[in-house]
Amino acid sequence: MTHDFYCDEVLSGRTSVTIVRQSERVLAFHHTRPFWPVHIVVIPRFHVPSLTDLGDADPSILGELLEVVREVAAEVTAEHGACRVLTNLGAYQDSKHLHFHINSGTPLINSGATLGEA
């Protein structure tokens, strides 16, 4: 079990993902093990520990991340009529790489995952 799925698997290319949007510093893609019918993850394309611990990152990354979160969340809301945006911290954050979940729909209770995971 990795503690940084995004660096170790996604950004390394080891796990392929379906990209929703990407820029030089931000990547949005469909979650590989979705917890909701619509489940998109937005991450910086370099290591940032969490929303409250930016590590060595330039804080301007937050504006870029949120711009992508805004765009994707607006699309999901327009298409599905409802949307959630969340990021986990502390013990709720399994993968220690800043990521926002954008999701819509009833949780997929058979996914074997908990809502706080990943």
Ligand SMILES: [Zn+2]
């Ligand atoms: Zn990382």
